[in-house]
Amino acid sequence: MQRTDYLATGAWSPGQDAGRRQFVSFGERAIALDVGATLRDVTVAYETWGVLNSARSNAILVCHAWTGDSHVAGAAGDGHPTPGWWEGIIGPGLAIDTNEWFVVCSNVLGGCQGTTGPASPHPDDGAPYGSRFPVITIRDMVRAQVRLADHLGVARWHAVIGGSMGGMQALEWAITFPDRVGSLVAIGTCAQSTAQQIAWGAIGRRAIRLDPQWRGGDYYQAPVGEGPWQGLAIARMVAQVTFRSDNVFTDRFGRDLADMDAENNGISLWDKFEVERYLDHHGDRLIRRFDTNSYLLIGKAMDLHDVARGRGGLAKAMSRVTAPTLAMGISSDILYPTYQQRQIRDLVAHNGVTAEYVEIESPHGHDAFLIDLQQVGGPITRWLHNN
Amino acid sequence: MQRTDYLATGAWSPGQDAGRRQFVSFGERAIALDVGATLRDVTVAYETWGVLNSARSNAILVCHAWTGDSHVAGAAGDGHPTPGWWEGIIGPGLAIDTNEWFVVCSNVLGGCQGTTGPASPHPDDGAPYGSRFPVITIRDMVRAQVRLADHLGVARWHAVIGGSMGGMQALEWAITFPDRVGSLVAIGTCAQSTAQQIAWGAIGRRAIRLDPQWRGGDYYQAPVGEGPWQGLAIARMVAQVTFRSDNVFTDRFGRDLADMDAENNGISLWDKFEVERYLDHHGDRLIRRFDTNSYLLIGKAMDLHDVARGRGGLAKAMSRVTAPTLAMGISSDILYPTYQQRQIRDLVAHNGVTAEYVEIESPHGHDAFLIDLQQVGGPITRWLHNN
Numbered sequence: 195m196q197r198t199d200y201l202a203t204g205a206w207s208p209g210q211d212a213g214r215r216q217f218v219s220f221g222e223r224a225i226a227l228d229v230g231a232t233l234r235d236v237t238v239a240y241e242t243w244g245v246l247n248s249a250r251s252n253a254i255l256v257c258h259a260w261t262g263d264s265h266v267a268g269a270a271g272d273g274h275p276t277p278g279w280w281e282g283i284i285g286p287g288l289a290i291d292t293n294e295w296f297v298v299c300s301n302v303l304g305g306c307q308g309t310t311g312p313a314s315p316h317p318d319d320g321a322p323y324g325s326r327f328p329v330i331t332i333r334d335m336v337r338a339q340v341r342l343a344d345h346l347g348v349a350r351w352h353a354v355i356g357g358s359m360g361g362m363q364a365l366e367w368a369i370t371f372p373d374r375v376g377s378l379v380a381i382g383t384c385a386q387s388t389a390q391q392i393a394w395g396a397i398g399r400r401a402i403r404l405d406p407q408w409r410g411g412d413y414y415q416a417p418v419g420e421g422p423w424q425g426l427a428i429a430r431m432v433a434q435v436t437f438r439s440d441n442v443f444t445d446r447f448g449r450d451l452a453d454m455d456a457e458n459n460g461i462s463l464w465d466k467f468e469v470e471r472y473l474d475h476h477g478d479r480l481i482r483r484f485d486t487n488s489y490l491l492i493g494k495a496m497d498l499h500d501v502a503r504g505r506g507g508l509a510k511a512m513s514r515v516t517a518p519t520l521a522m523g524i525s526s527d528i529l530y531p532t533y534q535q536r537q538i539r540d541l542v543a544h545n546g547v548t549a550e551y552v553e554i555e556s557p558h559g560h561d562a563f564l565i566d567l568q569q570v571g572g573p574i575t576r577w578l579h580n581n
Numbered sequence: 582m583q584r585t586d587y588l589a590t591g592a593w594s595p596g597q598d599a600g601r602r603q604f605v606s607f608g609e610r611a612i613a614l615d616v617g618a619t620l621r622d623v624t625v626a627y628e629t630w631g632v633l634n635s636a637r638s639n640a641i642l643v644c645h646a647w648t649g650d651s652h653v654a655g656a657a658g659d660g661h662p663t664p665g666w667w668e669g670i671i672g673p674g675l676a677i678d679t680n681e682w683f684v685v686c687s688n689v690l691g692g693c694q695g696t697t698g699p700a701s702p703h704p705d706d707g708a709p710y711g712s713r714f715p716v717i718t719i720r721d722m723v724r725a726q727v728r729l730a731d732h733l734g735v736a737r738w739h740a741v742i743g744g745s746m747g748g749m750q751a752l753e754w755a756i757t758f759p760d761r762v763g764s765l766v767a768i769g770t771c772a773q774s775t776a777q778q779i780a781w782g783a784i785g786r787r788a789i790r791l792d793p794q795w796r797g798g799d800y801y802q803a804p805v806g807e808g809p810w811q812g813l814a815i816a817r818m819v820a821q822v823t824f825r826s827d828n829v830f831t832d833r834f835g836r837d838l839a840d841m842d843a844e845n846n847g848i849s850l851w852d853k854f855e856v857e858r859y860l861d862h863h864g865d866r867l868i869r870r871f872d873t874n875s876y877l878l879i880g881k882a883m884d885l886h887d888v889a890r891g892r893g894g895l896a897k898a899m900s901r902v903t904a905p906t907l908a909m910g911i912s913s914d915i916l917y918p919t920y921q922q923r924q925i926r927d928l929v930a931h932n933g934v935t936a937e938y939v940e941i942e943s944p945h946g947h948d949a950f951l952i953d954l955q956q957v958g959g960p961i962t963r964w965l966h967n968n
Contacts, residue, residue, distance in 0.1 A: 229848045329848050389830035389856040393822045396857045399850075400815045401788055428787045432819070435780045440918060443776035449887055461616045461716050463786075463881055469776035470783045494850055500836055528915065531827060 215241050215264060215273050215308060218345045225303070225338060228331040235317040238342050239308020240264050240300035243284060244292035246346070253348040254290060254578070255339065256280070256299040257356030257363035260433070260492055261484055263307035266299045273308070275483035282567045289571025290355075290578065298346065302363070303338040304330045304491045312487035313414065323487075325411035330491055332362045332499045336370060339363070343374070350374050353578055354517075357381035357563040357570075358530065359492070362499045365515075365538070369501055372516040377581040379574055381522040381563045384534035385508060385541065386500040391529065394436055395497040398429030402490055411487050426486040427477030429493070434476050436529040439559035443469055512541035518548035518581040520573060524562040525555050548581065602628050602651060602660050602695060605732045612690070612725060615718040622704040625729050626695020627651050627687035630671060631679035633735070640735040641677060641965070642726065643667070643686040644743030644750035647820070647879055648871055650694035653686045660695070662870035669954045676958025677742075677965065685733065689750075690725040691717045691878045699874035700801065710874075712798035717878055719749045719886045723757060726750070730761070737761045740965055741904075744768035744950040745917065746879070749886045752902075752925070756888055759903040764968040766961055768909040768950045771921035772895060772928065773887040778916065781823055782884040785816030789877055798874050813873040814864030816880070821863050823916040826946035830856055899928035905935035905968040907960060911949040912942050935968065 217239050224234040241264045246253055256266050258279065267278035267285050284290045284297055301309035304327070312327035343351070354375050356364040361383025368378045384391075402408055405425030413421050435443075447469040466474070480489075505511035519542040523532030532553060542549035554569045556562035563570055604626050611621035628651045633640055643653050645666065654665035654672050671677045671684055688696035691714070699714035730738070741762050743751040748770025755765045771778075789795055792812030800808050822830075834856040845852075853861070867876075892898035906929040910919030919940060929936035941956045943949035950957055 229845045329845070329850050331848065386836060388827060389834040389836065389854070390822065390825075390827040392836070392854045393818070393830065393856050393860060396854070396860065397784075397815060397818045397822070400811075400818065401791065404788065404791055404811050404815065406793055424787075424791050428784060428791065428815075431780070431784045431787065435777065435784070438777075440775060440777040443780065447776040449773060449776065449779070458616045458716070461718065461885060463716050463877070467776070467779045467783070467884070469780050473780060473783065490850070497854070498848060 215239055217308060218342060220341055223341075225334070225341070227328055227334045227337075229329050231328040233303075233310065233328065236303065236310045236338060236341075237308070237314070238300050238303075238310075238338050240298060240342055241266065241268075242346075243267060243297040244295050246296040246348070250347055250349065251352060252294065253296045253298060253346070253351050255343070255348075255351045255354045255364075255367070256284070256290075256297060257335075257339075257354065257360035258299060258302065259356070259358035259360050260496070261480060261489070262360070263305065264299045264301045265307075266297070279564065283571050283574070289567070289575045291575075295352065295578070298342070298348070300339055300342050302335045302359075302492065304335070304488055304495065306485035306488040309338065311485065312411065312491060313485045322414040324414060327411075327487065327491065329494060329498075331495050332359070332366050333370065335363055335495065336366045339367070340371065340374075351376055353377045353379060353581075355379040355381075355574065356383070358383055358560065359496050359499075362496065365501055368515045368517045368519070369505075369511055370514075372514055375517040377577065378515065378517040378519045379522070379577060380519065380535065380538055381570065382524050382527055382530045382535070382560055383538075384499070384530055385512065385538055386502060387497050388534075392497045394432055394529070395493045398432050398493055399490060401425045401428035401432075402486055408486065411490075413486070422486045423481040426481050426484070426489055427474070429489060430477045430480045431473045434473055437559055437561045439526040439528065439557055441526070441557050442559060445557075447472060509541065509544070512538075513545050515542050515545065516547060520550050520552065520577045520581075522552045522554060522563070522570070522573065524558075524560060525553055526557050526562070527560045529560045550577075602626055604695060605729060607728055610728075612721070612728070614715055614721045614724075616716050618715040620690075620697065620715065623690065623697045623725060623728075624695070624701070625687050625690075625697075625725050626692075627685060627729055628653065628655075629733075630654060630684040631682050633683040633733070637734055637736065638739060639681065640683045640685060640733070640738050642730070642735075642738045642741045642751075642754070643671070643677075643684060644722075644726075644741065644747035645686060645689065646743075646745035646747050647883070648867060648876070649747070650692065651686045651688045652694075653684070666951065670958050670961070676954070676962045678962075682739065682965070685729070685735070687726055687729050689722045689746075689879065691722070691875055691882065693872035693875040696725065698872065699798065699878060700872045709801040711801060714798075714874065714878065716881060716885075718882050719746070719753050720757065722750055722882065723753045726754070727758065727761075738763055740764045740766060740968075742766040742768075742961065743770070745770055745947065746883050746886075749883065752888055755902045755904045755906070756892075756898055757901075759901055762904040764964065765902065765904040765906045766909070766964060767906065767922065767925055768957065769911050769914055769917045769922070769947055770925075771886070771917055772899065772925055773889060774884050775921075779884045781819055781916070782880045785819050785880060786877060788812045788815035788819075789873055795873065798877075800873070809873045810868040813868050813871070813876055814861070816876060817864045817867045818860045821860055824946055824948045826913040826915065826944055828913070828944050829946060832944075834859060896928065896931070899925075900932050902929050902932065903934060907937050907939065907964045907968075909939045909941060909950070909957070909960065911945070911947060912940055913944050913949070914947045916947045937964075
């Protein structure tokens with residue numbers, strides 16, 4: 195299939211561009227944000243797999259996490275810096291079988307992989323938004339996805355699925371648009387970010403702000419190689435440790451030194467342990483593909499995540515969910531402990547709605563939803579057929 | 582009692598200066614460090630409580646943690662920026678009863694509360710060491726404490742006690758000087774720092790290095806109010822989150838916003854949640870009393886902590902321990918999980934030496950050893966009398 199549609203504003207035909215990044219722009223139809231501001235000329239980048247059936251009843255929305263993008267499945271290249279982040283879950287004959295389902299994923303609002311974000315040109319002057327980009331929330335991300343659903347002609351998703359921040363979006367979909375969500379799969383996520391989660395986020399934000407190259411968010415004129423990559427790398431290190439587990443780090447790295455200064459008996463202040471080199475590697479990979487301001491804003495959106503906000507409390511907010519809900523937790527997740535997914539199950543079940551909790555037994559920590567694909571995929575396949 | 586002895590080089594009399602900070606300097610008797618360098622003109626700051634008996638058999642060494650100092654008990658003031666960090670554990674009639682025991686605590690080598698560290702004058706030129714201060718290890722800290730023990734005339738401690746990094750020192754004492762350690766109490770600590778612990782440490786180091794005010798470690802000429810306090814505050818935030826627990830953060834802070842910008846529906850990038858204000862508060866307190874280079878070096882010493890290094894493996898290193906060992910863990914400790922203290926118990930018991938593990942049931946995380954004093958004190962009192 196050919197990519198025919200960049201910055202599309204016209205009608206869309208089902209299956210026209212499966213697996214290739216496409217764009218839709220909403221021009222003057224501004225999106226009103228939680229913060230009180232509006233954003234106009236919003237573009238949403240998205241990809242689709244499979245074919246929307248004539249009843250338009252087989253559409254599944256997959257929502258990505260912090261540094262993810264629309265490229266859920268497929269090789270790197272052609273605008274995609276990395277292979278699909280859920281490769282092995284989505285495709286013909288896989289857990290989310292694209293012979294059966296029409297799968298959609300869009301880059302979130304505020305992102306940097308095609309959807310409007312802080313690196314995008316401001317409509318007033320064409321210069322990057324930078325510090326002018328407003329704070330966004332998970333609900334704002336969903337608002338942009340609603341526009342995309344309308345554009346695609348999907349009145350109701352068969353399911354909305356997401357892990358981590360993707361699960362936050364899925365929850366907000368089910369609460370805000372119960373009529374448009376057939377079922378909900380929320381993995382390694384929470385109904386409200388906790389103080390500890392916020393604390394980790396705050397540390398990353400401070401590190402970015404401390405980087406002189408961040409320049410208050412207006413660094414886009416910096417020469418190549420400059421820019422706030424050091425602050426971003428530190429923020430990413432914090433996340434990367436919380437994404438994994440003590441045991442996996444020990445098994446993988448132990449106490450091995452990557453560098454070793456023989457003159458000092460292998461002891462110097464900046465010699466790196468293997469685990470530091472691993473974190474550096476992840477930081478380096480991220481800074482090559484991700485915009486620091488997007489990282490900052492999306493992280494803040496997660497910290498602000500609270501389905502109860504403005505809805506009269508948590509129980510009342512969750513009582514809006516009518517979609518059967520599969521909540522999945524990961525046994526070794528230190529960032530989103532399993533009590534948070536069991537809470538989602540309990541709150542939905544409390545309203546008499548079908549709700550199930552499945553635990554992924556894994557040593558890999560939070561990231562297990564991207565690693566232990568068999569354990570993740572099996573329950574999803576079953577869920578999509580039964581609900 | 583009067584403080585009579587600053588920078589003492591002469592003989593010391595038992596009980597002469599209980600509860601006041603004293604100093605001993607070792608002049609040209611340089612300390613040889615693990616890194617291969619030597620340090621001369623080393624001063625050690627210490628305090629004592631109680632009276633050393635004539636048999637010199639009732640001395641207990643208490644070792645402090647990362648940002649601690651010699652001031653285990655007593656009010657703030659007179660060179661002590663904070664009240665005793667184990668106030669309520671040590672004193673007349675308390676868990677470590679100073680009517681019975683002669684208690685000693687010294688500021689660690691590399692510290693900033695009286696013992697020689699990076700802010701101390703270099704003997705060559707009188708200017709602060711700064712970046713010239715060598716990397717130190719837990720074993721180096723113990724080397725300085727051995728000098729102090731000799732100075733005090735304590736050939737053998739009735740017990741060596743420590744929590745967190747204090748426990749690392751206590752372990753090194755028991756391994757390196759088995760004849761000088763009557764019994765060992767190691768709380769919330771480990772025999773080898775793990776990859777995850779090193780990762781947290783590395784993040785803090787990077788944050789300090791990113792601070793332009795750190796100036797490679799040579800910032801002591803900076804005007805008042807400048808200096809690398811932002812980097813230190815971020816490093817401290819990382820530690821502070823790992824010192825506590827998810828549940829306690831949630832109970833204490835929830836998702837409350839400390840600041841609230843009404844114009845933005847309470848949503849702005851830098852508005853602080855209560856938990857952020859709490860972390861700021863701890864960062865601010867620390868930067869007023871602690872030197873950034875000391876924080877950096879002591880943190881690195883913890884990351885380098887490995888009782889097995891150069892000793893033919895962990896089991897072989899731990900087989901040197903002949904002191905009966907009480908290992909204490911904290912149920913909610915995410916930084917030094919209880920498997921690490923059970924491992925210490927198991928390794929010591931494996932050699933036929935008395936070893937016991939006691940778990941502190943607390944929601945407070947690693948810091949519980951400074952908070953849940955009754956649970957900490959009871960087993961210590963019993964241990965000191967039975968071993």
